[in-house]
Amino acid sequence: MNNSPTSKGGTAAPVETSLFSLLHAAKALEERLEAKLSEVGLSGAKFSALTVLANAADPLALSEMAERQSCVRSNITQLVDRLEADGLVRRVADPTDRRSIRAAITPLGRERQRAGAKRVNELQREFAEAISAQDQQALRRALTALGD
Amino acid sequence: MNNSPTSKGGTAAPVETSLFSLLHAAKALEERLEAKLSEVGLSGAKFSALTVLANAADPLALSEMAERQSCVRSNITQLVDRLEADGLVRRVADPTDRRSIRAAITPLGRERQRAGAKRVNELQREFAEAISAQDQQALRRALTALGD
DNA sequence: GAAGATTGACGATTCAATCTTC
């Protein structure tokens, strides 16, 4: 499994490019996260949006959601479409600004979010147990070093 | 920026969930990778496919590519569609098995792959310089521990 | 004119169904 972009096939056992191993590990981890969430009928995107709404005191404007998810507004429009189709969220008008539309989490949405959070916590526990405390600290250090 | 799925808003400064910080860092890193590659008109998926083809001695069957990229066959079908539209790859028939279709990288494709690899190597160098040798070792250890 | 949301298009990925060839 030599996936380096420069490998020619002959020179084996290279320096093990850390960049791609990190990307690869993250991808595998995300797959496990999605698998966990699919047990309760959620995707990562849906769970993330529900969590934002569950933690907010009041219904959030879609642009507010886009900011918190750090994604583009049109993405939220379509995500809320799907969440609404699932009955997990409701669109409500904002009386103070008729341009704005707010997303309100439904009781079913709250329930689903809790179920998802439980699965996610399980995975987080596994994660913490798989890595030594020392390495976790190094990992934290390395990741913050990357996020200039 | 408290993105934990369980945070209620009141209890601040939690244990800093490593799982999500890793996922977040990987996402940021991938964005930088895509940005680098877009300088030469490539996406990550296209570059990856071109690299596989560039390192192969002969044109590869699409199913072979799917295996090496560990993705589904239909994904490759469409990716090769786009690569072919860009003139970076050509579909060639397999004389020995008329079911099979092989992807051949074009001279332009080779050129583009080399340009992409150069940008990727730059990023890899940055990556290596940003993280201490010790932490790189810990990172490697942590990531292999995750990939059971 | 700028802000909020939507729409349409495209990239990347998956799945299920289909067609051709073995």
Add this chain to the structure above:
DNA sequence: GAAGATTGAATCGTCAATCTTC
């Protein structure tokens, strides 16, 4: 029937218009 590839539909993300409202 099984293998190779394609097609159609779905999710998730981006960007470039567009429409309504401020």
